[in-house]
Amino acid sequence: MSSTSHSYYDWQLSTLLLAYDAVDPIRRDDTTKAEQRQKSVEKELYDLVHATLPRSYLDSPHQDFPADVVVLLTKATLRRAAQIVGA
Helix, strand or coil: CCHHHHHHHHHHHHHHHHHHHHHCCCCCCCHHHHHHHHHHHHHHHHHHHHHHCCHHHHHCCCCCCCHHHHHHHHHHHHHHHHHHHCC
């Protein structure tokens, strides 16, 4: 994964985690629950990306995403975050 792709993934993951934290905060010392949430959101993000990406990118995972695909992923991530917080 390129550093750009990794940074973008981190942004997506953080966005969804923060949305969940806004509606269901986890105590700082509850590492078990935090780890469970992290794994759950990673799976959710995987599913979101696979539901959003055009087939040609799913079939060629090493292909860089052009701006229009990044826009699709960004919109999907923000829509999901809005759903989580009830917006």
